[in-house]
Amino acid sequence: MNTRLSRLIKSIEKNNFFYIANPLDIFYLSGFSGSFARLLISNEKKFFITDKRYNGVAEKLGVDKLFEIIVTNNYKKEIKKIIKKSKKILISPQTSLTEYLWLKDSGYEPHVSNKIMNLRMIKDENEIELIKKSIEITEKGILHILSILKNNIIEKEIADEFEYYIKKIGADSVSFTPIIAFGKNSAVPHYKTNTTKLKENSIILIDVGAKYKGYCSDLTRVIGYRIIKNHLKKYISYYNIVKTAKNKSVLLCKNRNLTKKPYFFVKKYLNNYGLDKFFTHSLGHGIGLDIHEIPFINQKSVLKFKPGMIITCEPGIYFQNEFGIRIEDNYLITEKKLLKLSSLSDEIIIKD
Template sequence: MEGRWDKNKEKLKSLLDKYNLDVLILTGKENIIYSTGIRDPTEVLILSNKCPDYLLTSTLDYFRMLSRAPKDISLKAFYRPGEKGTEPPIPKSDLVEGGLIDAIKLISSQCGNKIAADLQWANYTIGNYLNEQLKIQDLSNDIIKIREIKDDWEVEFITNSINASEKALRDALNVLESNPSENEVEAVFYSSLMNQNAWGEAFPTIVGFYENTALPHYNPGNVRLQKPGPVLIDFGANMNGYLSDMTRSLWFGEGGKEYKKLIETVAEAQSEAIDSIKPGVEAWEPDKAARLVFDRENITRYFNHGLGHGVGVEIHEAPYLRPNSKEILEPGMIVTVEPGIYYPGLYGVRIEDMVYITKNKARLITKFSRIL
């Protein structure tokens, strides 16, 4: 498996040759996962063609990173604030006499003075140092473009994440008859993922009952499913660093004719959007295709977010399918398609699936039935 991650690392290191640089500093956890496959990595990865590749980590996390880092990555440990003066059982050759900034300065200076970084992911302190003191070149946009296009093995990992999340959804739906709370349904979903050896949820799972289904970013609470009504579950898994993202809406119990009709309308909008996705299409076009369906029903004003987004080692990454997005869709991209209609104080419907853009069209890679 390690060789797969190494391919990603080499993609990013190709930017060194492209721009005649000596060092690429990665501060974003997602970029480090992308390059190494390390679960919850700390803290900064330094890539170079003139030096070894270095992972800078705190003394506290040194041995955890040592057990997980690929063999071709060297470790350097630094002191967290206030911990200088302790004597951790770390080889002196792997210990920097200072904090993270000192470690970045030391390692980068050994490898050359033409330095780049992923400033979009840097926190203020590190970003300010890189920008003001090291005068780095920001390669964030280049990294975004590289990560947009998935290799076959990445598609496989994302598919594994989808499979795990769909299994967890089945387990969660099975408890609806027991009149659970929203929190209890989320707990079942999470437990199922962990029993499948997932790294965790891709994001905090959304479980909403009744009028809470009209809140796109709702946080589950203690509301119980004690009478017929709408249910919305927005969910995903993290399997080996790659994520999935899906949503299903359903009516629980008897009745619900109007809600079920709205589900069918949203499903139609999603189908129209998926049919419009192919290489060479601008990213606003699928969004428009969905809105045309809602225009016909005069409900477009209740669709108040973009149609979708890319998914990989981050749950929201490029490309973004939005009304004003001009990016050209390309083979190898994986995006969500998630139209939704939300009537405040009443209910909402969202249906979300993931598609892989092939040489000719969009291929649906989520399998769970859209109409429940």
């Protein structure tokens, strides 16, 4: 049996069922990515429920080797037939409210469980390869962006070009809406790309990612576009502080360390330059099938780093109405050391 599934089954108590409605969890456990399926898993039984549009599709993916397949246009009825005695049902935290409510209204007791989230947090060899490939595509997309920069090009055009280009070289899609921020827009950490035109003497912040065979990557780079010589020094000095914060803090992202440790390191490091108040978000997050997943690297995080986690490290500082700097790379935690998965240089990019 597939090891993800057997790990999950081992963790389910006797007579309990795990009800899985979150599409990414379903994909993770079964390989099925169609628009409708539900999984119902206990110690003894494993059901894959889908509707008539997918008749035969799941078999083609080999789902029938892992699950008993039920094709129905009334999945609720089928589930009620299967779960009569056990009232307690485990669900993932990402389960929709509608699903939660019908379970409750049907007399079950839904309990939120992190079991699948915790499995997904630790990547296997295959997942690591897919994420590496996803990062490689994102990096090529960033290089493509650099080649099309010109006066008066609008942010949205660059975002669209990135998306088109990465799909052309193999991505499924973008892993999130690209952030392309010119000039003072770069000072907004979760900026919404619009029709701002590129002007000379601007900082450009690009935060982009690809999705490859379901797996996400997430990188941020800063470009100095035709910067006037006497402004350049100021940008480079701020940039190098953020870069050093990233490269030093990430050394603390190692096996058995608390995940909040690198966050507090960055706060303290930036404080040496009076800049900690300009660092206003978390330091990083896990990536996988979701663009943001556990572990989150922030002040509240209680998890410890473990081998197999793939994370981002992305310190940033933002000067409102002026400019912002964020640098983001992706890393794999292993038993002994940290592996940087992204290979694009993290020096400031100067475009003349």
